[in-house]
Amino acid sequence: MKTFSIAIHGGAGTLVKGMMTPELEAQYKSALQSALNEGYKLLDHGKSAIEAVEEAVKLLENSHLFNAGKGSVFTATETHEMDASIMDGKTLNAGGVSLITGIKNPVSLARDVMEKSEHVFLAGDGAMQFAKELNYKLEDASYFYDEFRHKQWLEIKDTDSFQLDHSTKKDSKFGTVGAVACDKDGNIAAATSTGGMTNKKWGRVGDSPMIGAGNYANNKTCAISCTGSGEFFIKGVVAYDVACLMEHKGMSVEDASNEVINKRILDIGGDGGLIAVDAKGNIAMPFNTEGMYRGQKSSNGVNEVAIYG
Ligand code: ASP
Numbered sequence: 001m002k003t004f005s006i007a008i009h010g011g012a013g014t015l016v017k018g019m020m021t022p023e024l025e026a027q028y029k030s031a032l033q034s035a036l037n038e039g040y041k042l043l044d045h046g047k048s049a050i051e052a053v054e055e056a057v058k059l060l061e062n063s064h065l066f067n068a069g070k071g072s073v074f075t076a077t078e079t080h081e082m083d084a085s086i087m088d089g090k091t092l093n094a095g096g097v098s099l100i101t102g103i104k105n106p107v108s109l110a111r112d113v114m115e116k117s118e119h120v121f122l123a124g125d126g127a128m129q130f131a132k133e134l135n136y137k138l139e140d141a142s143y144f145y146d147e148f149r150h151k152q153w154l155e156i157k158d159t160d161s162f163q164l165d166h167s168t169k170k171d172s173k174f175g176t177v178g179a180v181a182c183d184k185d186g187n188i189a190a191a192t193s194t195g196g197m198t199n200k201k202w203g204r205v206g207d208s209p210m211i212g213a214g215n216y217a218n219n220k221t222c223a224i225s226c227t228g229s230g231e232f233f234i235k236g237v238v239a240y241d242v243a244c245l246m247e248h249k250g251m252s253v254e255d256a257s258n259e260v261i262n263k264r265i266l267d268i269g270g271d272g273g274l275i276a277v278d279a280k281g282n283i284a285m286p287f288n289t290e291g292m293y294r295g296q297k298s299s300n301g302v303n304e305v306a307i308y309g
Contacts, residue, residue: 003281003300004184006039008032008056010066010293011175012227012273014307025307028065028293032305035059036295039179044299049189049223050088050111053179057084057107057191060177064146066293067175069105071146072195074153080144082195083209084110089188089217089279096209099124102138103131107193110209120211124203149198156199175293176208178215178225182281190215190223190239196230206230212240219279221246222253227292228265228272236265242276253277257284 010032014020039056043049061069072080084106085096095114098121103109109131113122122130176194192215194208207214207230214230216239217223224239233239238260245256257276265272266288273287275294283296287309295305 001299002184002186003298004043004182005277005281005283005296005298005300005302006036006043006052006056006179006181007275007277007283007285007296008035008039008060008177008179008294009225009227009273009275009285010060010177012271012287012289012292014289014291014293028307029305031060031063031065032293032295035179036297036303036305039181040297043181043183046184048185049181049183049187050086052181052183053189053191054086054107054111056179056181057177057193058105061105061107061193065175066177067149067195068177068193070144071149071175072144073149073175073198075196076157076199076201078153078157079141080195081200082106082193083205084191084193085209085211085215086110086114086191087189087211087215087217087223088114089190089219089223092218094120094211096121096211096215097123097127098205098209099203100127100131102140103136104139104143107191109136110191121209123205152198159199176227178227178275180217180223180225180275180277182223182277182279186219186279188217188219188223188277188279190217190225192225207233207238210234212237214239216240216243218243222256222276222278224257224274224276226272226274228289229270232265232268232270233272236260236268236270238265238274242274246278253282254284258286261286261288
């Protein structure tokens with residue numbers, strides 16, 4: 001039987017030492033393991049890679065621990081603006097949403113854009129109108145309130161700085177979530193969801209909802225979900241770059257992912273990581289930060305979650 005597998009991430013960069021307690025570490029690992037198990041279970045039952053990545057990302061969005069859905073960071077105006085995307089490697093169908101508010105599971109709205117509209121990318125008020133027409137229930141602000149995120153925001157709210165939730169900075173980390181999977185038919189898919197950066201303004205959008213930058217899937221090469229300094233991941237067209245190295249240079253998913261994360265993105269000043277899977281179920285999870293919340297589970301017996309390098 002063909003190998004089927006799933007990998008997930010909860011963001012690159014980690015809490016600085018001293019802030020990560022054994023209890024918190026256990027909570028992160030348990031949230032990662034549950035999302036991994038649910039996604040894997042769907043694959044095991046013969047469901048598609050798209051079903052598996054949507055389900056895994058939904059579970060991570062429902063946890064306050066990660067910067068996506070429920071745990072999204074605060075914008076400069078003390079609101080939450082979320083971005084998400086999903087792509088099917090078999091058909092190249094894709095959906096993305098950005099600058100949405102009040103939606104519990106942005107990844108599901110991205111999937112609806114892919115399947116129920118003629119478009120690929122909907123943003124802001126228009127995306128919210130689309131959600132309304134599909135009868136999405138809106139959560140109020142209290143659903144997204146998290147004391148830790150609020151504190152992060154209070155510290156920089158009246159400044160021009162925005163925080164990329166990063167390990168080199170005080171008390172912060174990336175927290176974007178994502179999943180990639182290869183199903184029993186050898187079809188692959190990727191999904192990514194984020195609250196973006198603390199104190200972001202002017203309708204700032206990162207790489208996460210952008211097909212080719214933060215998320216990409218093509219059965220011919222790989223499925224990718226990125227996390228890191230979004231502006232650099234957009235400039236480096238990171239997810240597609242990995243696919244291109246595989247397609248045009250014949251590199252393996254492992255070598256191509258490493259080349260992009262440990263060389264190309266560093267060369268232009270970006271940092272972060274990605275998760276990748278090819279249509280044979282091989283997984284790569286490189287990062288150039290101190291850690292990346294991550295996990296992988298495969299029909300060949302691998303089952304692990306990890307945080308640090
Ligand atoms: N890449 C995301 C963004 O720039 C941030 C992250 O990965 O945490 O919006």
